[in-house]
Amino acid sequence: MNKVALILGFLVAALAGGCASYSPTKFEKAVKYLDERDYTRAIELFKEWREARGETLTICYNLGVCYQDLAQYDEAVVWYERALKYNPRDARTLVNLAMVHIAQGRDVSALSLLERAVTYETDRAYPLVALALFYQRQGQMAKAGELYKKATERESKSAYAWFHMATWHERDQRFGDAAQAYEKAAELDDTDPVAFEGAARCFARLRNYSAASRNYDFAISLAPERPSLYIEAADVMIEQKRLERAAQYLWIARGLLPHEDTQLSDRLVKVYQLLAEQEQAAADARANPPTVPPKPSGAGG
Amino acid sequence: MRARSRKSDLITGVFGAAVIAAVAFIVLFLQAWGPPVRGVRYSIMFKDVGGLGGNSPVLIAGQKVGKVDSINARPVVEGGRRTVEVEVGIVIDENFASIIEIPTDSQAQVQMSSFFGGSNLIVRLGKDRTMVKPGERLPVEGKPPVGLNELVESAYATIEKLRGGLDNLATVLNDKSLTDSIRASLLALQSTLEQFDKGMKEMGPALEKVGPTITSANALLLEMRTLIKTNNDNITGALSHFNSATRNADALLGGDVKFLVADLRSIADNMDKLVANMNDLVLDNQGNIAVSMQNIRESTESIRTFSKRIEANPSLLIWGSSEPAPAAGEAAPRKTRNVDEWSLRQSGRLPRREQD
Numbered sequence: 001m002n003k004v005a006l007i008l009g010f011l012v013a014a015l016a017g018g019c020a021s022y023s024p025t026k027f028e029k030a031v032k033y034l035d036e037r038d039y040t041r042a043i044e045l046f047k048e049w050r051e052a053r054g055e056t057l058t059i060c061y062n063l064g065v066c067y068q069d070l071a072q073y074d075e076a077v078v079w080y081e082r083a084l085k086y087n088p089r090d091a092r093t094l095v096n097l098a099m100v101h102i103a104q105g106r107d108v109s110a111l112s113l114l115e116r117a118v119t120y121e122t123d124r125a126y127p128l129v130a131l132a133l134f135y136q137r138q139g140q141m142a143k144a145g146e147l148y149k150k151a152t153e154r155e156s157k158s159a160y161a162w163f164h165m166a167t168w169h170e171r172d173q174r175f176g177d178a179a180q181a182y183e184k185a186a187e188l189d190d191t192d193p194v195a196f197e198g199a200a201r202c203f204a205r206l207r208n209y210s211a212a213s214r215n216y217d218f219a220i221s222l223a224p225e226r227p228s229l230y231i232e233a234a235d236v237m238i239e240q241k242r243l244e245r246a247a248q249y250l251w252i253a254r255g256l257l258p259h260e261d262t263q264l265s266d267r268l269v270k271v272y273q274l275l276a277e278q279e280q281a282a283a284d285a286r287a288n289p290p291t292v293p294p295k296p297s298g299a300g301g
Numbered sequence: 302m303r304a305r306s307r308k309s310d311l312i313t314g315v316f317g318a319a320v321i322a323a324v325a326f327i328v329l330f331l332q333a334w335g336p337p338v339r340g341v342r343y344s345i346m347f348k349d350v351g352g353l354g355g356n357s358p359v360l361i362a363g364q365k366v367g368k369v370d371s372i373n374a375r376p377v378v379e380g381g382r383r384t385v386e387v388e389v390g391i392v393i394d395e396n397f398a399s400i401i402e403i404p405t406d407s408q409a410q411v412q413m414s415s416f417f418g419g420s421n422l423i424v425r426l427g428k429d430r431t432m433v434k435p436g437e438r439l440p441v442e443g444k445p446p447v448g449l450n451e452l453v454e455s456a457y458a459t460i461e462k463l464r465g466g467l468d469n470l471a472t473v474l475n476d477k478s479l480t481d482s483i484r485a486s487l488l489a490l491q492s493t494l495e496q497f498d499k500g501m502k503e504m505g506p507a508l509e510k511v512g513p514t515i516t517s518a519n520a521l522l523l524e525m526r527t528l529i530k531t532n533n534d535n536i537t538g539a540l541s542h543f544n545s546a547t548r549n550a551d552a553l554l555g556g557d558v559k560f561l562v563a564d565l566r567s568i569a570d571n572m573d574k575l576v577a578n579m580n581d582l583v584l585d586n587q588g589n590i591a592v593s594m595q596n597i598r599e600s601t602e603s604i605r606t607f608s609k610r611i612e613a614n615p616s617l618l619i620w621g622s623s624e625p626a627p628a629a630g631e632a633a634p635r636k637t638r639n640v641d642e643w644s645l646r647q648s649g650r651l652p653r654r655e656q657d
Contacts, residue, residue: 034653036634058654065653069645070637092651099649126651133649160651167647194646224609226642255605 026052030062039066057086061093068100076100091121095130102134110134125155129164136168144168159189166198175202179211186218193222197229204236212236227256231264238271243278247271338368340395341435345409345422347387351446352420353411359391359422366401367393369422389443391422403439404429410444420446602633 024032030045043066050059060083067076080097084090094117101110114134117127132147148165155161166181182199186192200215216233223229230253237246250268257264347353350372359367371390376383389409393401406427414421422443433439473479529536583590611617 031653031655033634037636037640038634039637041632041634058656062653065650068648068650069640092654095649096651103648130649130651163646164649194642197643223642225636 025049034062034066037069039070042066055082057083057090057093060086061090061096064093064096068096071103073100073104089120091117091124091127094120095127098130098134102137107134107138123154125151125158125161128154129158129161132168133164136171141168141172157188159185159192159195162188163192163195163198166195166202170198170202175205178202179206183215186215191222193219193226193229196222197232200236201232204232207239209236209240213240213242225256227253230256231267234267234271238274241278243271243275247275338370338392338394340367341393341398342370342390343393343403343433343435344388344390344438345443346438347389347411347443347445348384349445350387350389350443351411351413353389353422354419357420357422359393359424361401361424361426366397367391388438389422398435403433405431405433405440407433407439408441408444409439411446413446
């Protein structure tokens with residue numbers, strides 16, 4: 001009887017535990033919206049959380065990120081500067097504020113912020129990467145390269161460093177090095193479709209279509225809602241003569257695009273023409289099988 | 302007494318001569334020597350400077366802007382013939398140096414300033430865009446002055462030519478055949494004028510007929526007036542008929558057509574009201590329409606996601622999914638438009654923070 005009661009009690013407790021659902025906080029919901037690029041809702045929830053729980057560095061920083069992504073740079077500067085009031089030596093905030101200043105054309109203040117970030121953060125790679133990005137945009141590619149090298153040496157597992165180093169290689173048309181750096185970035189952060197896309201693009205430029213196709217497939221599996229990935233992957237597949245798969249990808253892209261795209265239609269027409277030619281060639285081959293050369297007659301067995 | 306007076310006159314005469322000589326000397330000295338001028342120097346080549354003095358003024362546009370600084374003659378050989386050319390150095394006063402630029406096609410000319418000697422150097426500025434640099438020589442050779450002797454000679458030559466012309470005229474007029482032909486021409490002109498006069502007299506009667514023509518036109522107008530007066534009743538009748546016809550047309554427009562127009566106007570009013578009502582309807586339900594559109598958009602997105610998931614894993618139809626269902630009331634994320642992931646990554650922005 002005791003055993004039965006024990007089992008029943010156990011079952012009830014398990015059932016109650018299973019039924020009790022976890023409800024995320026507004027902050028977590030806001031972070032989720034931010035990840036999904038729903039900035040309006042993310043800002044709304046971050047502000048609600050701020051009103052309910054008070055302002056913190058993280059809230060201000062994340063609001064700055066939202067406004068930076070929306071290209072509302074003045075608002076972004078306000079929130080990053082508020083974040084810096086809580087910790088003036090916060091290197092991440094300094095870097096993001098510097099990037100906003102670069103977008104606003106305030107290069108001198110951006111450089112000053114980046115140098116402060118490099119001084120305050122001596123263990124991580126990202127301040128060096130951000131400084132390298134600054135010099136890369138100024139056209140000082142050699143200096144940028146040195147900083148990228150230093151950054152990857154300092155933190156060899158920084159996907160951020162490898163990704164931006166790859167963009168540096170790609171800008172100088174060193175597609176082999178760029179593809180390797182993108183793959184390294186993708187290996188370190190396998191949830192990043194942009195790194196896979198970069199690798200695929202560089203492999204396509206190198207005419208390594210199988211590697212390009214593989215990376216595009218990874219990128220598509222991570223970001224299936226981006227039509228451009230399907231289109232670029234289809235281009236690679238056309239080169240590989242995988243025409244049916246290319247047509248399939250193009251149709252998916254067409255379904256994802258909000259408007260009719262004439263370039264996409266042209267690509268589809270081209271794929272179907274190639275398919276028709278392929279089928280015709282196959283039919284011709286069936287109709288006229290290659291003649292088998294006669295066996296050389298043996299010299300009297 | 303007389304001897305003393307003569308001696309006194311002599312002293313006075315000598316003194317006067319000495320004063321005149323001194324004045325002449327000072328004038329000549331000042332002409333030959335002048336205070337040094339600071340400024341920009343140029344040089345000009347001349348074949349003949351016509352007695353140009355060492356301190357002669359340099360004029361540009363009538364303004365004295367400097368002076369002649371140096372005059373140097375040098376022997377040259379031209380076409381196997383030895384000749385002399387003169388290099389004249391000029392200095393433009395520093396007060397004018399910043400204003401005056403001398404184009405390369407400018408030409409200098411020596412000009413006499415008075416009958417009693419002395420001359421100016423006139424620089425006529427050209428139109429070229431390239432300028433002579435300070436210290437360089439003007440490319441165009443200077444023009445020599447026109448001397449008084451040359452003027453007299455040219456005047457004499459002109460008088461000689463005039464005299465020759467008058468002599469020729471007198472010879473022509475003395476020629477009898479020429480005077481005869483002039484007389485014949487005048488006679489011919491006289492007969493022509495007489496013929497013209499005769500022609501005018503013959504045209505007299507024709508001109509007189511213009512008067513009766515105007516008179517007959519006047520009579521025609523009178524006849525027309527009489528005709529209108531006699532047919533006034535008929536014309537009035539015709540006008541009254543036309544008037545009544547116009548009135549009938551008015552009545553027509555004011556009758557059936559008026560009703561037709563009124564109907565059309567009422568139809569237009571009704572249409573207007575209908576459009577206003579529709580506008581109000583849309584405005585009243587704008588929010589509902591927007592919400593419905595949003596719901597449709599989200600439903601479409603859900604169906605697309607669902608179909609993708611089914612395509613990727615058809616077993617979901619049988620076994621369902623183990624993923625937790627979204628919380629009630631939680632809106633599905635709606636991606637902000639025009640977000641370019643590649644640009645975001647390229648921006649170098651660091652990712653958001655996860656924990657508050």
